[in-house]
Amino acid sequence: MRAALVLETGQIFFGEALGSSGEAWGEVVFNTGMTGYQEILTDPSYAGQMVCMTYPLVGNYGINAGDNQSEKIQVQGFIVKEAALNPSHWQMEKNLSRALAQAGVVGIKGLDTRFLTRLIREHGTLKGAISTDLAQSLPVLARRLKAWEPPQDLVAQVSTQKIFSLPPLVPPSAPAATVEGSGVSSGLTVAVESETSGDSGASGRSTVSRESTVSEESTVSVWPRLFEEPGVSEEPGVSEEPGVSEEPGVFGEPGVSGEPGVSEEPGVYREPKVFGEPTASGESALPQGSKVPSGLESSLGAMASLGSEAGDDRKAPDPELGADPGGEPFHVVVMDFGIKGNILRAMQEKGFRLTVVPYSTSAEEILSFAPDGIFLSNGPGDPKVVTQGIATIRQLCGQRPIFGICLGHQLLTLALGGDTYKLKFGHRGGNQPVQDLLSEKVTITSQNHGYAVAGESLGSTPLQVTHRNLNDQTVEGVRHRELPLFSVQFHPEAGPGPSDSLYLFDKFAELMQQRRAQHAS
Ligand SMILES: NC(=O)CC[C@H](N)C(=O)O
Missing domain, CATH: 3.40.50 (Rossmann fold)
Structure with a gap:
């Protein structure tokens, strides 16, 4: 089944449905981890967000009973380049597509996730919608998204x-x-x-x-x-989507939807923006100079x-x-x-x-x-x-x-x-370098946040900065000058x-x- 990722900017990515059919709206963020997709899917911190994995192959060790971080899949949507069709792991119980479908979570695969990531890095975090309803006008969907106020009461939903x-x-x-x-x-x-x-x-x-x-x-x-289904036999290794072509480069067909290239709102959506057109080699075009993130630590x-x-x-x-x-x-x-x-x-x-x-x-x-x-x-x-x-x-x-x-x-x-502010596109991945300013020791950390503490706001507080991110110098930890209180932004x-x-x-x-x-x- 075809699916589209529509961004509030009017840009549209076409791909194949992954998991449930339907439509989901959320904030599109990217995670650079090479592994850990099950933990990411089930981490309540991702509630309200659609996660794009920058690593190109996701799902290759399936879904197991032990790696859940909460009682359900929490993401609003999931975006991958390639979803492994034949995952294999001794603890595996089902594949990614089955897990998403059983949880009613909409995903999309087959789009150029690294290019999407570069867009987010340029624009900042964007609102987006994944939809399998390609009969609707996707530019209209983009405009509705732009006007949409995402829900604020997320903590109440997951606590x-x-x-x-x-x-x-x-x-x-x-x-x-x-x-x-x-x-x-x-x-x-x-x-x-x-x-x-x-x-x-x-x-x-x-x-x-x-x-x-x-x-x-x-x-x-x-x-x-998760997703226990008595009586449903899981057949690891067998694709659950017979007939879905996995040939590289079949994604990105323009014009399936209601005139994706026509903009009624100047400045938001003027030209057809269809990403991932196949090249002669069958590889999708990747912007030059894009770095493949390191994720060995993950x-x-x-x-x-x-x-x-x-x-x-x-x-x-x-x-x-x-x-x-x-x-x-x-x-x-x-x-x-x-x-x-x-x-x-x-x-x-x-x-x-x-x-x-x-x-x-x-x-x-x-x-x-x-x-x-x-x-x-x-x-x-x-x-x-x-x-x-x-x-x-x-x-x-x-x-x-x-x-x-x-x-x-x-x-x-x-x-x-103190004060906090929203980062342009957040830190999500397993390889963020953080320095403990007290010991000067650097550790590689796992992170997942879109907001940060404003260092300059701490002057009038009893807090002092104890950790900094070495990529962008953002505050990664604080402690009280007198009381036994401390905290870190990363995930120890x-x-x-x-x-x-x-x-x-x-x-x-x-x-x-x-x-x-x-x-x-
Ligand atoms: N992992 C978290 O606790 C995330 C904290 C917060 N929601 C943020 O995005 O910054």
Whole structure:
């Protein structure tokens, strides 16, 4: 089935449908990772966005049960050059196309994703629509897109509605961990602690049960196997799209839709803009000088996470870090703005016990759990619209050690009087170099953000910059000058991406250890 990607500028790319048919609108962003597409698809930070993968072959190891970062595919749309028809991996359960179709997510393949990426780099992030309805007027669709205001309440859509607990992860050889006798085994299982009303305000929430009642709760998988379809046999390696031509260069036919070359709005769409016309060699024309992004780190990171999934290189919790010498695990309350599973896993593997709460939970309720520390998660959208979360974080500052990642970093900065702004096209990939200004050490980091902290806004705040991106000098980390609060813009938990920065979870543990020591004396 043919499909088109229409941009708000009026530019149109033709390709083949991938996944579900239909139409989806969103912000088109690009990710430079060579692997990690499943983690990207299921990362709630991508809610509302259509992700274009710059790497030309996507889907070659299929979709498995272990790499999900949340309970569903979160992207609005998915854009690839070539979708692997015969994926192969021992953990694979289905192919990319099947996973997208089952989730009702619209994708497109067969367009020149590197050229699309160059367009986004020039124009900045663009609104776009993927549609399999080529009978409509695509220029009209482009104009409707231009006038469209994307939804703002993305955090409310992806944050947990239930409070739940996660135990520390134990090495496979050791006895399974239990949460207060609940029998929760190691791995991504939870004790559901209480149900909330599901509305966005904290007021309607019933008083939640505390640690004493955790043992009575049942356990459920945090992320049930995605797209489970009893009775549907998966035949890895068999194309699910018989008859779809995979010849290079068949994409990009003009004129299938309602006059794509005719503009009624001068300046927006004048000439036929059809990308990916075949050349004599059958290769699509790529602008000269375009760099193929390096993504080796990403594939190494993905391999590490797969290894840990298989249980063969899972790190044991370090009793020196995950718990104080008395052995009680550090208890962290996680404010969930759209958390990625690997962040939870990274903290569990440090030996922390986690209580994950909805983003709208009040400071009072968070403190009632008597945590050792508070974690501020990643999440989708513009940090400035998460006003309730910012106000709560402001109240929590100084009460407990706080660590924030990505959206959590932006919210912490806003709570303390700093400012954020939208980047031209964001950082999304697994090879972003970041310098820790305190140690001068450089790590290669995994990133996924479209907004950033304005360094010049920090002068009047108690925050200082601790990390910078060496590509564009943007702020990548801050800390409070006096209080035990710090945050980073990048993703130290990897998955996908390098795990160079896992040490930051140790820093969080050190701050919680110091607080315990102060309170004991
Ligand atoms: N990964 C994230 O937490 C992203 C944060 C924020 N939504 C941004 O795009 O900048």
